[in-house]
Amino acid sequence: xxxxxxxxxxxxxxxxxxxxxxxxxxxxxxGISGYSAVNxxxxxxxxxxxxxxxxxxxxxxxxxTGAWLLALTVLALAVFYLIRGRVKLTEPPxxxxxxxxxxxxxxxxxxxxxxxxxxxxxxxSLLYGRSFLISWLGHDxxxxxxxxxxxxxxxxxxxxxxxxxxxxxxxxQDNLFxxxxxxxxxxxxxxxxxxxxxxxxxxxxxxxxFWLLMTAGVLVSITGMNLDFPNLGQYRLIMQISxxxxxxxxxxxxxxxLGHIYIGTIGTEGALRGMITGKVDKSxxxxxxxxxxxxxNKEKQNFLKPSGNSAKxxxxxx
Amino acid sequence: xxxxxxxxxDDRCIECNACxxxxxxxxxVPWGVNRRRVVTINDGQSGETSISVACMHCxxxxxxxxxxxxxxxFTDDGVVLHxxxxxIGCGYCFYACxxxxxxxxQDGAFGNRGKMDKCTFCAGGPEExxxxxxxxxxxxxxxxxxxxPLCAEMCSTKALLAGDGDVxxxxxxxxxxQRQLSQEEPDSGTAQVKLWGWKTAYKD
Amino acid sequence: MTSGRLVEYEGGxxxxxxxxxxxxxxxxxxxxxxxxxxxxxxxxxxEQVWVEGPEGGKxxxxxxxxxxxxxxxxxxxxxxxxxxxGKDLRNKYPExxxxxxxxxxxxxxxxxxxxxxxxxxxxxVSLCRLQKA
Numbered sequence: 001x002x003x004x005x006x007x008x009x010x011x012x013x014x015x016x017x018x019x020x021x022x023x024x025x026x027x028x029x030x031g032i033s034g035y036s037a038v039n040x041x042x043x044x045x046x047x048x049x050x051x052x053x054x055x056x057x058x059x060x061x062x063x064x065t066g067a068w069l070l071a072l073t074v075l076a077l078a079v080f081y082l083i084r085g086r087v088k089l090t091e092p093p094x095x096x097x098x099x100x101x102x103x104x105x106x107x108x109x110x111x112x113x114x115x116x117x118x119x120x121x122x123x124x125s126l127l128y129g130r131s132f133l134i135s136w137l138g139h140d141x142x143x144x145x146x147x148x149x150x151x152x153x154x155x156x157x158x159x160x161x162x163x164x165x166x167x168x169x170x171x172x173q174d175n176l177f178x179x180x181x182x183x184x185x186x187x188x189x190x191x192x193x194x195x196x197x198x199x200x201x202x203x204x205x206x207x208x209x210f211w212l213l214m215t216a217g218v219l220v221s222i223t224g225m226n227l228d229f230p231n232l233g234q235y236r237l238i239m240q241i242s243x244x245x246x247x248x249x250x251x252x253x254x255x256x257x258l259g260h261i262y263i264g265t266i267g268t269e270g271a272l273r274g275m276i277t278g279k280v281d282k283s284x285x286x287x288x289x290x291x292x293x294x295x296x297n298k299e300k301q302n303f304l305k306p307s308g309n310s311a312k313x314x315x316x317x318x
Numbered sequence: 319x320x321x322x323x324x325x326x327x328d329d330r331c332i333e334c335n336a337c338x339x340x341x342x343x344x345x346x347v348p349w350g351v352n353r354r355r356v357v358t359i360n361d362g363q364s365g366e367t368s369i370s371v372a373c374m375h376c377x378x379x380x381x382x383x384x385x386x387x388x389x390x391x392f393t394d395d396g397v398v399l400h401x402x403x404x405x406i407g408c409g410y411c412f413y414a415c416x417x418x419x420x421x422x423x424q425d426g427a428f429g430n431r432g433k434m435d436k437c438t439f440c441a442g443g444p445e446e447x448x449x450x451x452x453x454x455x456x457x458x459x460x461x462x463x464x465x466x467p468l469c470a471e472m473c474s475t476k477a478l479l480a481g482d483g484d485v486x487x488x489x490x491x492x493x494x495x496q497r498q499l500s501q502e503e504p505d506s507g508t509a510q511v512k513l514w515g516w517k518t519a520y521k522d
Numbered sequence: 523m524t525s526g527r528l529v530e531y532e533g534g535x536x537x538x539x540x541x542x543x544x545x546x547x548x549x550x551x552x553x554x555x556x557x558x559x560x561x562x563x564x565x566x567x568x569e570q571v572w573v574e575g576p577e578g579g580k581x582x583x584x585x586x587x588x589x590x591x592x593x594x595x596x597x598x599x600x601x602x603x604x605x606x607x608g609k610d611l612r613n614k615y616p617e618x619x620x621x622x623x624x625x626x627x628x629x630x631x632x633x634x635x636x637x638x639x640x641x642x643x644x645x646x647v648s649l650c651r652l653q654k655a
Contacts, residue, residue, distance in 0.1 A: 024359060024367055035588075037335050037530070037547040038355035040421065046357045046371055047416045055380045055414040126386045126408065134388055143387045143404040150406050154430070230409055230431060231424055240413050334529045335547055342543035349542050362589030 041233055054240035062244065063127055066251045073255045077262045084191065087268045089283050097279040098296065105170065106278055112163030115156050120254050122149035122156075127247070154228055161221035168214050174202045175210040180291065201292040205263070212256045216249035223249070320482035321377070321396035322439055322461075324470070325490055326370045329497070329515050330477030333358050333368035337469035337478055341372075344440070344468045345457025351421040353437040354469055364520065370469070370478050373398060373419035373437035381411035381420060395461065396483075397439040402455045407431035439480070440467040523573070523650040525628045528599045535601030539621035551602040551625025552586040555652065559594065560587040563652040570655035572608075573598070575631030575648060582608040582655050583626050596650060598628040606630065608655075 028046045036043045101109070125133065126149060134142045181204035184197040189205045197203075202210065223246040227239060234242075264271045268288075274280040285293040333356050341347065341354045354372035359365075375398045382390035382398065389404035390411075409431050412420040423432040442459030445452035452459060460468060470480035479486040497513050530548045531538040538544045553573055555565070565571050567587040573596070574580040582605070583598070591597050604611055604624025612620050633648045 024365065028359065028369075032359060034357045034359040035361040036355050036357045037333075038338060038352045039546070039549060040350065040352050040355075042418055043352065043355050044357060045418065046359070046369060048418060049416070051414045051416045052380055055384050058410075059383060130386055130388050139388065139401075139404055143389070143406060146387050147406045150408055151430075230422075236413050236418075239409075243413070336529075338547065339530075339543050342546075349546050352546075362591070 042236060048236055050237050050240055054244070057244055058247070062247045062251075063131075066247070067128070069251060069255060070258075073258050077258065080191075081262070081266065086266060087191070089269055089281070090196070090287055091283040093270075093284070094282040096282040098282060098285050098293075099278055100274045100280045100285070101278045103278065106275060108163060108166055108170070109275060112160060112167060115160040115163060116253070116257060118156050119153060119160055120250070120257070122153040123250055124254075125149045126153070157221070157224045157228060161225070164213060164217045164221060167210075171202070171210060174200070175207045177204070177207055180204075181207065196287055196290070198291050199289050200295070201289060203289065209256055209260050212252065216252045216256075219245055219249040220253060319394055319396075320484075322375060322441075322481065323396075323483035323486060324372065324374060324439075324467075325479045325486045327477040327479070327490060327493065328367045328369050330475040331356065331368040331370055332475055332477070334474060336472050336474055337370050340468045340472035341437070344460075345438075347435070347457065348423060351423055351435050353419075353421065353435065355418075370473075371417050371419075372469070373415075373439070374417055375437075375439055380414040380416065384410045384414040386410065391444070393441060395439075395441070397441045397461070399438055399441060399443055399456075400434065400436070401444045402433045402435075403444075405433040407433055409434075437467075440465070523575075523596050523598070523631070523648045524646050525598050525600045525632065526646075528601055531599070531601035533601070534603060536603065536621055539601065539623045542622060545622040548599075548601075549623055550584045551581075551599070551605070551628075552584040553652075554586045554588050554591045554597040556591050556593045556595065557587050557589065559596070559652070560585060563654060565652065565654050572653040572655050573631055574651040574653065576633055576650075579630040580607055581605070581626035581628065581630050585652075596652070600628050600645070603627045 029049065031045055031047060031049045033042075033044045034046070042048070126146060129142055129146055129149075133145070137145065178200070180198050180200065184199055184204040187195045187197040189197060189203060223242040226234060226242045227246060230239070264275065270280060270284040271288075274284070282293075335356055338352065338354050338356065342352075345353070347353060354370060356368055356370045358368045360367060375396060377396065379390060379392075379398045381400075382388075382392075385400075386408060387404050387406055389401045391399055391401070393399060407422060407430065409420075409422060411434060412418070412422065419436045420434045421436060422434055424430070438456050438459075440458060440460035442448075442452045442462065443456035445455065447459050447462040458468075460466065465471070467480045470478045479489060497515075528548055530544045553571065555563070555571075560566070563571070565585045565587070567585060569585050570582055571585045572580050572582055602623070602625030604615070604621065605626045607626075607630065610624065612624055629645060631648070631650060632645050635644045636642060637644055
């Protein structure tokens with residue numbers, strides 16, 4: 001009988017007014033807030049329940065899975081390079097150069113890329129430095145490095161976001177998916193096998209990388225800005241969630257960037273030169289971006305005619 | 319070896335905030351940094367409970383596990399201390415700590431945090447005991463003087479106990495048994511009637 | 523309306539409000555209002571309210587909505603001074619003598635009068651009106 005009345009009693013109480021003494025410890029454990037004369041952030045909460053959960057997610061899930069994913073990516077790229085080797089030009093270089101990236105595009109690319117690398121190195125140092133760098137550098141030197149890394153990470157972050165937004169604006173048009181991308185995917189972008197699937201100015205792989213940047217990159221930026229300003233007094237739960245989203249998206253970006261860097265440097269002949277000088281060989285354009293090549297050829301003919309309209313696609317014949 | 323612990327008797331704490339003031343006075347903690355605080359649950363309602371909380375010197379301290387620069391260490395007495403020379407002010411310990419113990423003075427523009435400050439169990443820091451540098455960074459080292467934390471020493475109702483975990487938990491369980499007036503309780507609830515406390519005083 | 527003490531401060535509070543370790547714990551003059559009364563007056567916890575006394579004095583203080591006081595009763599601590607009817611008088615203090623915390627003195631709104639038996643001034647009971655500032 002008393003048990004039944006207890007049941008009714010617990011139903012009658014609203015969740016905030018527990019007079020039951022034993023219940024109060026359960027409430028405190030779940031993070032109930034009260035009153036405190038101390039006037040600091042969340043001082044009125046005795047126990048925050050999410051702290052240890054966040055700790056487990058960060059130290060085990062994110063750090064553990066992240067390390068494996070990074071190692072596997074590097075390994076996969078190495079194995080791929082050994083098997084497939086460099087994707088070479090099928091036709092000999094013609095010597096005739098076409099402008100692929102304008103000067104501002106190249107500046108923007110390397111501005112964002114160098115900030116990204118800086119952010120990735122400093123960010124990974126904060127996550128893994130304790131496991132790998134302290135035994136090597138010692139506590140004092142690592143702490144000095146981490147202090148600088150933290151400041152660099154905090155300040156480079158917003159600068160990276162600016163680059164990211166600008167990239168989104170200038171390359172948005174080129175990165176909309178269309179029908180040719182389906183074939184491109186079916187043929188693994190020509191990476192596996194010897195086919196040369198058609199592609200416009202951006203192939204489907206580049207588009208995927210673009211949209212990864214525009215989603216994960218934007219998430220990283222938003223959560224990063226949040227973590228950047230702890231003085232605004234965000235609740236710890238918000239910061240914990242931000243940190244988790246920030247690290248997961250950052251790992252996606254780092255893995256994507258490793259693939260991107262591989263393809264853009266040792267993976268494909270002539271690609272890096274294209275981004276550095278802005279110009280690519282005619283044969284390279286025909287092989288990798290045939291539709292784009294046809295497009296600019298057409299423009300070239302139009303350009304030669306008096307009624308031409310050349311500025312439309314942002315690329316000119318040199 | 320003794321393991322140092324805090325224990326707050328919620329039946330005795332009267333929310334006088336003397337522990338906070340004693341701590342601030344002893345260690346000359348700056349405005350805005352609160353190593354200890356008192357939280358009152360159900361303020362002004364039936365079952366009002368006040369608890370004084372600071373760093374609880376956990377045996378498996380989450381702050382020590384999450385710190386990117388590994389600045390935490392445990393003394394032989396089980397006190398969790400940190401090295402402010404290593405701390406980079408990332409705030410991770412504050413996110414991980416269940417008790418909200420780590421405090422950060424603001425330092426410079428851009429919401430940058432200064433070096434973390436927290437309760438030291440009046441045990442100073444890694445610097446030489448009683449040195450000026452130690453006092454400036456961590457406050458007084460009472461443990462090295464053979465004294466216990468001042469917050470507990472100062473507590474007017476002896477609600478806050480500090481010391482060897484075995485000793486204070488024995489003390490507390492003694493108190494709890496002595497406090498029970500009767501084991502009988504009418505149907506209304508599970509709690510036992512005590513010699514004093516909310517239920518005895520207000521009968522609700 | 524009634525008045526009383528806070529553990530942090532003593533008397534008129536000028537000394538204790540000049541002590542950073544105490545002053546940090548009570549940084550604002552407030553009036554404790556029962557949630558039901560606060561609802562009727564349309565004020566939320568932390569907002570500023572005018573407390574008007576029967577003799578015309580009024581003070582602007584923070585509303586502290588709490589069950590510590592019953593319905594129909596408000597409580598104010600008497601340790602504060604340095605504000606007068608909504609005006610901050612910090613500049614009137616001699617240089618370096620102003621306490622960390624200033625606030626309205628609750629006696630501004632208490633009534634003139636005394637207990638006829640003990641001839642003590644009456645600072646514990648009076649009437650008031652609350653208005654959202």
